[in-house]
Amino acid sequence: MKPYVRDTWVEVDLDAIRANVHTIRSHIPVGTRIMAVVKADGYGHGAVEVAREALSAGATALGVAMLDEAKVLRQAGIQAPILVLGYTPVDGVIQASEWEVELTAYHTEWVEEAESRLVQAGAARPVGIHIKVDTGMGRIGVRKEEELLELAAGLASATRLKWSGIFTHFACADEEDTAHTLAQHERFTALLAALKQHGFTLPTVHCCNTAAAIAFPKWGYDMIRFGIGLYGLYPSMYLKERRDVELTPALSLKTRIVHLKRAEEPMTISYGATYTAETGETIATLPIGYADGFPRAFSNRGFALHAGQKVQIVGRVCMDQTMIRITGATADIGDEVVLYGKQGEAEISLDEAAALLGTINYEVPCMLNYRVPRVYKREGQLVSVSHQILPK
Ligand SMILES: Cc1ncc(COP(=O)(O)O)c(C=O)c1O
Structure with a gap:
């Protein structure tokens, strides 16, 4: 289990x-x-x-x-x-x-x-x-x-x-x-x-x-x-671009669509109603928020990967939930969405996330906290899981 x-x-x-x-x-x-x-x-x-x-x-x-x-x-x-x-x-x-x-x-x-x-x-x-x-x-x-x-x-x-x-x-x-x-x-x-x-x-x-x-x-x-x-991250963009060594990023942050809706008329999304979905737009809800260490500063600015494409975070990131606008593909409840890392050819690197947040790549994984399970893989296969929210 x-x-x-x-x-x-x-x-x-x-x-x-x-x-x-x-x-x-x-x-x-x-x-x-x-x-x-x-x-x-x-x-x-x-x-x-x-x-x-x-x-x-x-x-x-x-x-x-x-x-x-x-x-x-x-x-x-x-x-x-x-x-x-x-x-x-x-x-x-x-x-x-x-x-x-x-x-x-x-x-x-x-x-x-x-x-x-x-x-x-x-x-x-x-x-x-x-x-x-x-x-x-x-x-x-x-x-x-x-x-x-x-x-x-x-x-x-x-x-x-x-x-x-x-x-x-x-x-x-x-x-x-x-x-x-x-x-x-x-x-x-x-x-x-x-x-x-x-x-x-x-x-x-x-x-x-x-x-x-x-x-x-x-x-x-x-x-x-x-x-x-x-962890496969470079201390600065300068050293990354120098390419003295080739490092491999180790961390991905993933989630799944838990709710989907199609706007039948213009509808506002999330706290403050800061985003209005136009008629026909599909909005998906993801079970992650700033209480997990996924920053609220991504509100209306951040990205996610769905079906191998980059899609926009819309409205404010809530404590436990975040909405994205689905474009260019059909979506289903349960679809995997990548917030940091790769999906197919598409990628949201921790460097890119850090630049959006106005910080350094070091801070981005450090923010992910005890609420988010860590799944360890070797050769693509699960080897262990650590979930600190649960008592030992
Ligand atoms: C004293 C000391 N040594 C080494 C390191 C590792 O630095 P880096 O993550 O840039 O390799 C740190 C991290 O801040 C540090 O404080």
Whole structure:
């Protein structure tokens, strides 16, 4: 039995995830490892399933934004190294030890407090720490050489913390103008050199997100942090058009027509009566709305694919329902409609949806929420379904 009763679902093509890992693998230096970034529930694709596929395709570590995301992966039985890329309140350090999750640090006080809490708790397993260096992202990270040396010394003398990595994050690696990225990289290498000069042996060094891995593969160091590319999306249109690597989009959003009507006279559609169907137009209703993460901003602007053709969303997108105008084909209740992805030759890419919404492709799948079942396919065949609305 299908584990959900709903005519709206996301399909994730696991072969695409695998292919994207292989593609980046062949683009970066042989010795550089791949961390699959599966934060935000795998950018909306489902963290556990994407992580398993990426690991079996050759990724060796996972990146998340917060400790709770790491716990979800551990609870699913995933044993690969996991790094929390963002800030972890020091309270979380005991759990990080229990769950064997590596953390990011950039304050000496945090390191001292984390060490003392682990000692007090008699924590059996040291917590791996990656130092975050802010070379020009202006978000989190240690900026000054003296502070970095102090932090490294603090980690070297800790007994319950293990210095496992050092990394930075690029702000503009997806852009044609490389000045900011080159300056960030120069700063990073200068700080690494200062550490070596002071006698520190460098742990795992990493700086590349997808954009930098594509544009500057020789900067792979020990590992890249592969996020958006894992899902087959490019960090920017500039990098997409450069075609250094061919990525395969993994996600489609699909639904089915649940109601059809033909206007026998002009009739208004949806809240606010912002669209009037002319006599003879056929209007179909789809069971998806903004409460699923299908943005209301698509009202009278967005598109869908029906019978291999692009059709218009008409009227306002409601909380749970959306209307489209059927053109050029007959329609039936139950017909499959694609909102993101391909149908025959036609496609609505996440890039196109993002452009309509005035945002970036990253945000579009992240908006799809727990109400929408995720269906995983390999070679076109269903392999599993995850539906977070239902209790476990
Ligand atoms: C610290 C860090 N590393 C890596 C990534 C992955 O970036 P991308 O999805 O552009 O590959 C992110 C995502 O924002 C990040 O915050």
